[in-house]
Amino acid sequence: DAGVTQSPTHLIKTRGQHVTLRCSPISGHKSVSWYQQVLGQGPQFIFQYYEKEERGRGNFPDRFSARQFPNYSSELNVNALLLGDSALYLCASSLVVTGAYEQYFGPGTRLTVT
Amino acid sequence: LAKTTQPISMDSYEGQEVNITCSHNNIATNDYITWYQQFPSQGPRFIIQGYKTKVTNEVASLFIPADRKSSTLSLPRVSLSDTAVYYCLVGDGPGSGNTGKLIFGQGTTLQVKP
Numbered sequence: 001d002a003g004v005t006q007s008p009t010h011l012i013k014t015r016g017q018h019v020t021l022r023c024s025p026i027s028g029h030k031s032v033s034w035y036q037q038v039l040g041q042g043p044q045f046i047f048q049y050y051e052k053e054e055r056g057r058g059n060f061p062d063r064f065s066a067r068q069f070p071n072y073s074s075e076l077n078v079n080a081l082l083l084g085d086s087a088l089y090l091c092a093s094s095l096v097v098t099g100a101y102e103q104y105f106g107p108g109t110r111l112t113v114t
Numbered sequence: 115l116a117k118t119t120q121p122i123s124m125d126s127y128e129g130q131e132v133n134i135t136c137s138h139n140n141i142a143t144n145d146y147i148t149w150y151q152q153f154p155s156q157g158p159r160f161i162i163q164g165y166k167t168k169v170t171n172e173v174a175s176l177f178i179p180a181d182r183k184s185s186t187l188s189l190p191r192v193s194l195s196d197t198a199v200y201y202c203l204v205g206d207g208p209g210s211g212n213t214g215k216l217i218f219g220q221g222t223t224l225q226v227k228p
Binding site for chain 2: 004033035040041042043044045048056058088090091092102103104105106107108110
């Protein structure tokens with residue numbers, strides 16, 4: 001079975017631009033979460049979606065938004081990019097939404113903002 | 115969610131047993147303890163989860179004392195490929211109603227030498 005897939009692998013954007021990152025969960029997983037990982041730090045929670053509804057939101061500005069589609073894939077959108085948005089963006093999927101500490105992460109999208 | 119404290123880095127040699135201890139003094143009654151492993155430029159990977167006493171799987175063992183204020187991840191006979199960052203997480207268990215948000219600290223960077 002395929003694991004969590006993310007696209008694109010790498011992305012270079014300019015300050016002020018918009019970016020869309022995509023994630024496909026493991027087949028059968030209905031929960032998708034997004035994390036931002038800055039170099040040298042642990043991943044930071046951004047959003048969690050379950051059955052197309054937002055179930056959790058981290059401490060990120062409104063420039064960050066996400067959605068989940070009927071097939072449970074998800075998109076993370078970031079508007080008005082800042083240099084500080086440069087990071088590895090990770091998507092994780094899980095079977096359930098509550099207390100789901102066994103989550104499966106994708107390889108991430110490396111975003112560089114110049 | 116309970117805060118965790120773990121060493122920033124550890125060194126070991128191939129074939130040795132490695133024990134990484136995590137402190138979580140404010141752990142709540144329904145909190146589980148979970149460990150993740152992360153290689154450079156990859157998403158974290160679930161290693162093991164436990165509530166009390168000892169849990170063992172094909173990869174590692176997790177020792178949790180009776181007071182549950184700390185836990186120790188034990189990696190038997192490490193190899194060079196075990197060089198990675200190891201994260202200790204504490205939070206609500208399955209079915210608790212929590213969103214399943216993972217809160218990562220800085221983790222422990224384990225360097226295995228030949």
